[in-house]
Amino acid sequence: MNHILKRGTGPGNGDWAVEASGLVKAFGDNRAVDGVNLNVQTGTIYGVLGPNGAGKTTTIRMLATLLRPDAGSARIFGHDVVKESQVVRQLIGVTGQYASVDESLSATENLIIFSRLLGLGRAEARRKAADLLEEFGLTEAAKRPLKNFSGGMRRRLDLAASLIAQPPLIFLDEPTTGLDPRTRTQMWDTIRRLVKTGSTVLLTTQYLDEADQLADRIAVIDRGRVVAEGTVDELKASVGTSSLQLRVQNQQAIKEARQIVEQVLKVRSNVSAEAGKITAPMADADLVTDLLVALRAAGIHLAEMSVQKPTLDEVFLTITGHGVKENESMKSQKSNVVEEVRV
């Protein structure tokens, strides 16, 4: 499948936060990561999207020096993850899929220990811990043992721990998996704020919505390979054209309007009579101007006009050819959509 899109004219070599080429990691017979190429521009949010077991976590673990690649190479801000691993570790923060904090200690103790390990003095570490706890709304729970923390609090503490050294690159492995919608939105806000302060974020997710919301660019990964890469819009465009939806003011004019649409856009259109809505694929956005002029000339008044882009769900289905297996609800949603269209 050749969905890999041409990357826009990228910046110079120094502006890449992550450059990975041909990364391979096999566990026994299973090639968990099978030749992944990734390039992440400094100061952006990059989303790695894929179902469970696609190789997202393994990829991140290799980039974060936690796992040695079997083949291929990766550089973080120009530093090789294998040869200069200790340098790379000074440039990154990692928030794992499962909170990588110490269960038996309190939130404050966790942050103080990580701060001390990063070379902060005793008083400095204490202050840093207090600052971060306040930023992440955990001050009240600071002294409580982590066993009593909710999933969202744990994730926030985990992220806070990744930010102690203010690393220019932050890896987030499924930062919102298992969080309720409200906490998820909070997490998204936090991630967006991070990027505003100049950090680069590489996050993995299995939620199409999340990638859509956050990421500047997305790599779709499936069975250890990048099957598509580009901006959210590029990916959506790669699947199919957007559709143009028109609603006419006067129901009687709908037939005439449809003829004009088909003539001008040179496509077949659909009409849903009760809604008075015409839907047509929009291959060339320029032609819409002509269409509007033609409609005006024919004296047809529009009540509403909109352009519907394809969703990432559709992108995923088209690219991988098998949809998101793990997410049954999404699948059933999709079949609902198909039925609606048939009706």
Added chain:
Amino acid sequence: MSSTSLKRETSQQLKNYAGFSQTVRNSLTMAYRGLLKIRRTPEQLFDVTLQPILFTLMFTYIFGGAISGNVHNYLPVIIPGILVQTVITTSIVTGVQLREDMDKGVFDRFKSLPIARIAPLAGALLADTIRYAIATVLTFVMGYIMGYRPDGGLGNVAIAGILVIACSWAISWIFAFFGVIARTASSVQGISMLVLFPLTFLSNAFVPVKTMPHWLQWFVNINPISHLVSAVRELANHGTVGGDLAISLIGAGFIVAVFAPLTVRAYMRRT
């Protein structure tokens, strides 16, 4: 989020290795973590408090009459023996706990931090010396209560105690190695017991070597545990320092030199 805490430090210089002072600092921080954990879960200390009391009582009264004629004469033999046996058995727990600890997510973070690679291991092992210290003190106290009055004096007894703690720390690297390579905590316990039982019992810790068959004496006499027990006896009972002390220290150093790098390498490999 306040912007100050996210400001980038551009002056930070990047090194691809951890220096010696950083290694020591990181290890001490990790040891501090270990102590906090012990404070949070004091039930971890059950074994080091109960075992010295129980074993000292049991072994002394069971073997005392048979080996030395009476309990009182047996005390100078058994207390150093039981001390070494108890404290070294305690060091197995180090490996078991390390295994349990490593299965938790927090070790992923330790690995991703720019710290000395050995620090998470060295720190955990260092924190456990507090356990050895508790076991050592309790064993001597039990001995004292039962009538053991070492001629070496308090100072030499303290030195003997420190010697045992230091050697146990060295030996705990062996169990840390098992902890890193084993799949589960219980298998660490299993392998370690298998190693430790012959080592502690095939020694001069409980009975005079003369009473054993010749082929066994050969092993008992080269067993490092025997030398450690002899060194403790010399120090505590006579206040003298002999070749056994030197052999014990050399042996301990050798174990650390071999097993510390092995353990760190296995730890780095493990995903």
